[in-house]
Amino acid sequence: VQLVESGGGEVPPGGSLTLSCTPSGFPFGTTPMTWLRDHPRRGIAWLSSISSAGDDVAYAAPVKGRFTITRDKATGALSLQMNALRPDATAVYRCAKPKTPSTWPYSSESTLAYCCRGTQFTVSS
Numbered sequence: 592v593q594l595v596e597s598g599g600g601e602v603p604p605g606g607s608l609t610l611s612c613t614p615s616g617f618p619f620g621t622t623p624m625t626w627l628r629d630h631p632r633r634g635i636a637w638l639s640s641i642s643s644a645g646d647d648v649a650y651a652a653p654v655k656g657r658f659t660i661t662r663d664k665a666t667g668a669l670s671l672q673m674n675a676l677r678p679d680a681t682a683v684y685r686c687a688k689p690k691t692p693s694t695w696p697y698s699s700e701s702t703l704a705y706c707c708r709g710t711q712f713t714v715s716s
Contacts, residue, residue: 592616592704594686599710606676610710612669612686619667622688625697626660626671629683629709637698638684639671649696676714683709 598610612624625640639650639660648660659672669686689697690704697703 592688592706594688594706596684596686596708596710599684599712601713601715602676603716604676604678604714606714607672607674608676608712609673610671610684610712612671614667614669614686614688617688619662620664623695623697624660624662624669625687625689625703626658626669627685627687627700627703627705628680629685631682635685635700637696637700640696640698641669642695647695649698651698678714681713681715683711685709 593615595613602608621643623640623643626638628636628638637651638654639658641648641660641662645662650658657675661670685705687703687705689702691702693702
């Protein structure tokens with residue numbers, strides 16, 4: 592399983608950014624996906640999930656209304672559109688997939704598989 596994230600960088604407070612994840616090594620089209628935030632002091636936090644068909648989404652309360660998760664069956668890519676970013680959003684962002692049978696919205700880190708470097712962005716003026 593490989594999950595390659597991209598799209599990080601630097602953005603001013605209140606700005607927007609879109610992250611992407613290109614997965615491989617498993618059947619993306621039939622796998623629910625999630626986005627996680629990996630903060631150096633606060634650890635891993637679940638942000639959002641999308642069902643395998645893309646017809647159901649869920650968001651953590653702090654990002655609901657500001658973040659949008661989508662998936663593209665044609666390209667096999669996962670995205671996270673983030674608006675109204677705050678400085679506390681500075682972190683590494685990772686996409687993940689359930690590694691064990693679990694229940695929607697797959698928000699428990701212990702049931703998720705993620706790897707690799709993630710993508711870092713900084714919210715700073």
